[in-house]
Amino acid sequence: MACLVPVQAPVTVLTPCTVRITQEATQLTQEILQTEKVIDDLLKSSHRPLDSRTTAPYGSVMPTPTTKPLAASFAAVLGFSTLIAAGPAGASPAAATKVTRAALDPSLVAGRGADLGFAEQEAENAVTDGTVLAPSTDAYSLAAEASGRSAVTLKPGQYVEFTLPAAANAITVRYSIPDAPAGGGVTAPLEVSVNGHDHRSMTLTSQYAWLYNEYPFSNDPAAGPLHPDWWTTECGCVPDQTTPTPVFGTPFRPNHFYDEQRLLLGRTYRAGDVIRLSAPAGTNAATTTIDLMDSQLVAPPKIDLRAANVLLFGADPTGRRDSAQAIDRAIAFAHSAHVPVYIPPGTYQVNRHIIVDDVTIEGAGNWYTVIKGHQVTLSSPAPDGSVHTGVGFYGKDASAGGSHNVHLSGFAIEGDVRMRIDTDQVNGIGGALSDSSIEGLYIHHTKVGMWLDGPMNNLTITGNQIADQIADGINFHTGVTGSVVRNNFIRNTGDDGLAMWSEKTADSGDTFDHNTVQTPVLANGIALYGGSDLTVSDNLVADPIREGSALQIGSRFGAVPFGGTVNVADNTTVRAGTFELNWKIGLGAIWIYALEHSIDANIQVTGDNFLDNTYNAIMMVSDFPVKDLYSITDVHFANIHVDGTGTSVVSARAAGGATFQNVQARNVGAVGVNNCGSFHFTPAGSEFALTDLGGNTGGGTTGPWLASWELPNTITCDDRPAVVAPPAPSAWPAG
């Protein structure tokens, strides 16, 4: 019978059960201390199987300890013995390639967004003999999905090179290579050299890129429309109700072009050293497009000797054998012994969910400890509707009480999801996790990085990177309360970057703070769908592409109405306010959308900067079929900077009203307020009223953006005003 020990039981309570567990823990710790040579040897020879040593983790004879500190052993293997090695003698520091944040000068976004210790350099600002893509925000183009809306395309034999701005031992390359002719992706080499030597090769892949067609998308570039019974914007028709049947070119709606890959350089290079990325002359990729490179100085691996080391429970750090059961055994032991689980450097194959409850799992850092899985087709659908499973760490389902006191940190999750199937639970993190924390993970190639299904309470998500997802980055789904998402970096999601989705049950008391969200290829950077007392603060959101914008407050998708106060404070958006392909009108960087209910919660939008808006900065809209049912009535904008709009500062396409105070605008491309109200156009004016609380200054070609003649509700409705591309954002004068 298993020992059942209360979570808080002190080990000084000497029941027979706790005595045995304490003895086991002591023995295990001693064994871990004795295994440094095992781990050391293992890391030096990644091909050596562990079988003979790890099938009996308890009581087996372990090798004699060596005098070499374990940390030094890890360091030697991972290149840190040369941590402070200088670059080649005589290398002259070149001018560093410009460092940016979301392709902006960092001074323009100081104090906002995430800081995870890497420096972003855009390829279009680097030295190259390739072709710099002309900036574009047109969906389904390489430029639109690139950070800063531009990238560099290399033909075989061409290069792009970046001068390091600071010492670095690791890079992340965001790139795109073509799909296979019939879909499914290809691999192709990318050569990396530093200062003309230290050559190495990365193997790029497009297996996780290139989706086509309509929701939920396809990997087949030749497929005709998946939904000929849907209204289709390209023909402005329902294809199977149209004669003659419209023909759509293929590939139809290609998207999700980019992927990223990380590389430890094996030593530390200096500021001024030059990293060249080359498409080798013989590459099978006709083009290799480089969007950007991030560089950083990764800390040495973390080691925890007091924890339950998964190697002692049979885990295989070479990634050859499945380690799921070994990790389960380590978790079971750690749970009983009240110690954390430690996953040392290595790649661990896991092809299903690891169920976590009341446990701490620590990796050595997400550059070192990688949990990697294949997507597995289930023999029959799971009760939750999944037809696949894959690598992920899951709390128990909320209907089973959820999990509590789970703390995950310092590892990467590398999934294998290439298609969007919404019923599949193939997310990096899932289930219900109350009183828990997730810190310092890198989550890649899963469907959703973290999909939490409440009800649950008090989860803190900090310092994570989530990239190249098929769907959302993080979603608080249904009754997630009192939880925080802070200082996370999200790039290239196939749906919302960060979302709170109050389907049926309200999310409440949650905060998204100081996150960076870049290039969601569909939907929004940050979206709130219903809920109460929510905060979105100090985030940086860049380059949304279609059917969404930077910030959305939307009453849709079966969400409960908004309640309480919604604070949208001190965020910066850039290159948002996209073109809505179905409506064929421009959106706003912040998009407030009453589709299924009126929005009458107290919405405070304060201190935000909306930069380089492709169309509008602010849009408030109710869909046309429900324009007389729902309104938007209690929205307040204050202390806002709008720097550049292709069209207006405010587009109002709903009944209701909003107040404005100290909303300062410049480089406005069209009339300051595009006011359609609810489209009745009566002599009384628009159904949407603007209230000027003072300090609303500046404008553009048409004079002050909030001119007195526009107030309170002058109809200025124009579906498609001419777009005037704004100049690049610049510093705002003090005061």
Ligand SMILES: [Ca+2]
């Ligand atoms: Ca770029």
